[in-house]
Structure formats: C-alpha cells, structure tokens
Amino acid sequence: MAKRATKSTKRDVKQELIDGLNEDLNLELEAVLRYLYHSASATGLLGHELREELKADIVGEMNHAVFLADKITALGGELDIKPSMPKKVRTTEEMMKIDIAAERHVIANYTTRIAQAEECGDKGLAVRLEDMLAEETDHAEELERLGR
Numbered sequence: 453m454a455k456r457a458t459k460s461t462k463r464d465v466k467q468e469l470i471d472g473l474n475e476d477l478n479l480e481l482e483a484v485l486r487y488l489y490h491s492a493s494a495t496g497l498l499g500h501e502l503r504e505e506l507k508a509d510i511v512g513e514m515n516h517a518v519f520l521a522d523k524i525t526a527l528g529g530e531l532d533i534k535p536s537m538p539k540k541v542r543t544t545e546e547m548m549k550i551d552i553a554a555e556r557h558v559i560a561n562y563t564t565r566i567a568q569a570e571e572c573g574d575k576g577l578a579v580r581l582e583d584m585l586a587e588e589t590d591h592a593e594e595l596e597r598l599g600r
Contacts, residue, residue: 462572469568470529473520476565479558480517481535484510486554489538490547499544501598506551509591516584523577548599555592559585 491506524531541547562585569577 466572470527472565473524474532476561477520478535480513483513486538494544552595558588
C-alpha cells in the first residue's frame with residue numbers, strides 16, 4: 453500500500469507542477485499582451501523610455517511562453533491557455549506600477565516552481581526556471597529604476 457500512496461503523491465506533485473506551469477504560461481502571455489499595449493500607448497518622455505524597455509522584453513516573454521508550453525506537453529500535461537487582456541490605463545506611471553507588480557508576481561511564481569521542479573526530480577527544468585527567474589528579476593529592477 454505504501455507504494456500506491458507514493459505513486460499517487462508523486463503524480464499529485466507532478467500535476468501541481470503542470471498546473472503551476474500553465475499559470476506561468478498565461479502570465480507570460482499576459483505580459484506579451486500588456487507590454488504590447490503599454491508600449492503602443494505610453495506617452496511623454498517617460499513613456500518613450502517605457503516603450504523602449506517593453507519592446508525589448510516582448511520577445512523574451514514570448515520565448516518564455518513557448519518554453520513553458522513545450523514543457524507542459526513534455527510532462528504529459530494539457531495546455532490551458534486563457535490569458536487575461538490588459539486593463540486600460542491612462543498614465544505611464546500606472547502602466548509601470550502594473551508592470552512591476554506583474555513581474556514581482558512572476559518572480560514569486562518561478563521561485564515556487566523551481567522548488568516543485570526539484571521535488572519532481574527535474575533538475576533541467578529547475579535550471580531553466582532559474583534562468584527565467586533571473587531575467588524576470590532584471591525586468592522588474594529595470595522598470596523600478598525607470599520609475600525613480
């Protein structure tokens with residue numbers, strides 16, 4: 453009986469990882485949509501700086517989404533793609549606050565996901581997520597610096 457419990461627990465941990473990766477996939481897709489919207493609609497001098505920053509990050513966020521989608525499938529999971537559309541905002545300052553908060557949310561998620569990947573014994577995934585975590589941390593810090 454202990455073997456069944458172990459298999460069930462291992463399956464549960466893997467499913468939690470897949471579910472989390474689906475959440476992360478949607479957050480990355482939301483970032484692409486939000487960055488596209490913000491980069492197209494930001495105005496003023498600060499808006500120019502924000503546009504340049506976000507345009508450079510769109511491709512990176514899309515690459516993260518592609519990796520996550522491929523990994524979910526490789527783990528035997530089903531893709532659950534349902535990104536939220538970006539909220540309309542009026543000022544560049546509001547855009548930056550939203551973007552920074554979203555980056556911090558993704559950073560927290562990837563920290564959790566790294567632990568889950570290690571628990572599942574997927575060291576390769578953990579390493580890739582650590583790289584993505586570093587990129588997201590860089591994005592957040594660049595946006596925070598821009599807002600000072």
